[in-house]
Amino acid sequence: MPFDSLYPRTTVTRRIQVLDGTWDFAFDREKVGEELDWPAKGLVDAVDMPVPASFADIFTDKESREFCGDVWYARRIFVPGEWRDGNVDIRFDAATHRATVYLNGTELAEHEGGFTPFCAHANDAVHWNDWNLLVVKVNNELSHESLPLGRVKELRDGTRINQPYFDFFNYSGLQRNVRMVYTPAERIEDMTVVTESVIDGTAYVHYEVTTNGSHEVELTVADEDGNVVAQKRGTSGGIEIEDAHLWNLRAAYLYTFTVRIVDGDKVVDEYYEQIGLRTVSIDGRDFLLNGHPVYLKGFGRHEDSPIHGRGFDPVVARRDFELMKWMGCNSFRTSHYPYAEEELQEADREGFLVIDEVAAVGFLVSTQNFDDATKTSVSKTLFDLPGIEKTLEVHKQAVRELIERDKNHACVCAWSLFNEPDFSTEGSLPYATEIFDLARKLDPQKRPRSYTNVTRCRAGIDKCTHLADFMMLNRYDGWYVSPGPEIEDAREILIEEMHKWEKLEPNKPFFFTEYGCDTMAGVHKLPSVMWSEEYQVEYFKMQHEIFDMFEWVVGEQPWNLCDFQTVEGKMRVDGNKKGAFTRDRQPKAVAFLLRERWCNKADYVDGFDPRAMR
Numbered sequence: 368m369p370f371d372s373l374y375p376r377t378t379v380t381r382r383i384q385v386l387d388g389t390w391d392f393a394f395d396r397e398k399v400g401e402e403l404d405w406p407a408k409g410l411v412d413a414v415d416m417p418v419p420a421s422f423a424d425i426f427t428d429k430e431s432r433e434f435c436g437d438v439w440y441a442r443r444i445f446v447p448g449e450w451r452d453g454n455v456d457i458r459f460d461a462a463t464h465r466a467t468v469y470l471n472g473t474e475l476a477e478h479e480g481g482f483t484p485f486c487a488h489a490n491d492a493v494h495w496n497d498w499n500l501l502v503v504k505v506n507n508e509l510s511h512e513s514l515p516l517g518r519v520k521e522l523r524d525g526t527r528i529n530q531p532y533f534d535f536f537n538y539s540g541l542q543r544n545v546r547m548v549y550t551p552a553e554r555i556e557d558m559t560v561v562t563e564s565v566i567d568g569t570a571y572v573h574y575e576v577t578t579n580g581s582h583e584v585e586l587t588v589a590d591e592d593g594n595v596v597a598q599k600r601g602t603s604g605g606i607e608i609e610d611a612h613l614w615n616l617r618a619a620y621l622y623t624f625t626v627r628i629v630d631g632d633k634v635v636d637e638y639y640e641q642i643g644l645r646t647v648s649i650d651g652r653d654f655l656l657n658g659h660p661v662y663l664k665g666f667g668r669h670e671d672s673p674i675h676g677r678g679f680d681p682v683v684a685r686r687d688f689e690l691m692k693w694m695g696c697n698s699f700r701t702s703h704y705p706y707a708e709e710e711l712q713e714a715d716r717e718g719f720l721v722i723d724e725v726a727a728v729g730f731l732v733s734t735q736n737f738d739d740a741t742k743t744s745v746s747k748t749l750f751d752l753p754g755i756e757k758t759l760e761v762h763k764q765a766v767r768e769l770i771e772r773d774k775n776h777a778c779v780c781a782w783s784l785f786n787e788p789d790f791s792t793e794g795s796l797p798y799a800t801e802i803f804d805l806a807r808k809l810d811p812q813k814r815p816r817s818y819t820n821v822t823r824c825r826a827g828i829d830k831c832t833h834l835a836d837f838m839m840l841n842r843y844d845g846w847y848v849s850p851g852p853e854i855e856d857a858r859e860i861l862i863e864e865m866h867k868w869e870k871l872e873p874n875k876p877f878f879f880t881e882y883g884c885d886t887m888a889g890v891h892k893l894p895s896v897m898w899s900e901e902y903q904v905e906y907f908k909m910q911h912e913i914f915d916m917f918e919w920v921v922g923e924q925p926w927n928l929c930d931f932q933t934v935e936g937k938m939r940v941d942g943n944k945k946g947a948f949t950r951d952r953q954p955k956a957v958a959f960l961l962r963e964r965w966c967n968k969a970d971y972v973d974g975f976d977p978r979a980m981r
């Protein structure tokens with residue numbers, strides 16, 4: 368639904384009421400919510416719950432933290448009477464992993480997928496100029512039909528727990544902002560902007576606007592000083608911006624594209640977006656931004672912090688950007704799910720390139736998949752299992768919602784359509800082909816597409832590399848493979864593999880999108896041992912020496928910016944410790960190594976320096 372994807376904004380015609388704050392919350396352990404009519408009557412034995420937040424780390428008992436099933440949220444909202452003439456939508460930026468929304472007992476919407484927004488259209492159930500009961504049922508169960516994938520295990524006493532096939536805690540709930548949005552009856556439903564080319568300083572831009580009415584549409588483009596640089600009438604067309612300020616790496620420039628539905632002098636509806644003019648493309652071994660080859664420096668990250676869990680926290684998000692800037696980063700990957708829209712807006716402003724990942728993680732039937740990922744492949748993969756066509760439908764919808772939401776962001780330079788799928792059997796090919804084709808069809812900017820290749824599908828084993836426009840490698844040689852005293856073997860293993868890739872994919876740029884080793888901050892050892900800060904530094908030096916041997920490696924994004932929470936396990940000490948920073952965002956020794964390397968490594972391979980031109 369295009370309108371659901373439009374980021375909510377207040378304009379001359381639009382209004383927003385923020386619904387963040389304290390909601391009623393209840394676990395539905397006995398599954399009685401519907402029977403007891405919680406949608407109409409409100410929750411029984413509710414406790415307070417902040418929104419946005421993950422619920423798991425708020426409580427002090429394990430049952431609550433590990434809860435698997437339905438949780439309910441409720442609050443009263445006042446809907447102004449003057450909004451009666453237009454649309455009232457309740458916009459959830461994310462409800463993890465699926466939700467049903469009720470207003471005054473009437474079901475308004477259902478949504479699958481925990482990391483993309485949706486709207487519940489409220490008009491038919493509203494009590495105007497009065498208080499209304501808003502109730503949301505959120506379910507967090509994992510299955511082969513959920514993204515990310517996993518399963519539910521029943522313990523002997525009947526308790527059900529989630530078993531993720533992925534290495535991050537299954538945080539859930541209303542983890543992002545919730546807003547009530549008023550829009551006029553006739554409204555802008557979608558807008559799309561594509562920079563088609565830049566020739567001699569002039570940007571050739573195509574725009575398209577969808578409305579639900581028939582009145583005229585006009586577009587105004589203003590530069591950062593508010594000067595109008597282009598104006599156009601019509602729901603679609605081309606515009607030319609002379610002497611365009613292009614959006615460059617770490618040198619962003621954002622124009623404001625304002626769209627209006629007009630009826631004579633009257634503005635029927637108004638919406639705007641901040642647009643960076645730029646092109647992304649691939650030419651042979653180069654990944655190009657505005658025609659210049661870039662070198663990506665950055666991280667695989669997580670939306671994760673103490674107590675908030677995956678709850679969107681603008682303070683943590685800001686800190687993460689400051690850490691990345693301090694390190695000389697120019698990019699990140701939204702491992703392993705679409706991040707909050709505010710993160711992409713900041714990347715637009717900061718001039719960071721983002722590899723935007725759909726929540727397609729866990730395509731390996733394993734609850735220790737970070738370990739099993741390195742083991743030799745089996746004859747049947749998840750893609751060969753019956754029922755996979757249902758996963759495919761969910762996956763397609765997730766790709767649709769991701770691209771609809773993020774298509775206009777200058778920062779989004781590529782789509783990551785899977786994280787570490789087991790593509791070792793031919794059975795994966797039809798599935799992967801459908802996903803790749805769909806992304807190409809839906810993306811108006813036709814951005815490069817890829818997936819992260821897993822160790823078990825090393826060069827020659829993976830059956831789908833030809834689908835990717837560029838390659839992303841996740842490698843742990845020196846950690847999961849040949850670790851500690853065997854690190855020199857690890858070096859050889861990786862170099863040998865790189866020589867194979869050189870022949871197999873001679874015409875694609877490569878990024879390392881994961882490499883890293885678990886490190887306990889404060890553990891020091893001479894000589895180094897695994898888990899010490901010294902070992903992490905040695906491992907990174909070894910990796911970088913290898914990257915520097917191959918000039919077609921044009922990006923490095925270690926795993927991970929910060930330590931983060933995972934399920935409990937024999938290989939996890941209160942979470943994954945591969946961060947360059949601790950979970951509370953303080954540096955380990957390796958952060959200084961990376962800062963030294965990246966601050967001395969240019970953003971552009973050809974020496975182009977847009978910052979010097981300012």
Ligand code: CKU
Nearest residue numbers: 534736737740787841943945
């Ligand atoms: C990371 C299959 C494992 C790949 N990769 C995924 C990421 O989510 C994990 O956290 C490995 C790790 O640290 O093991």
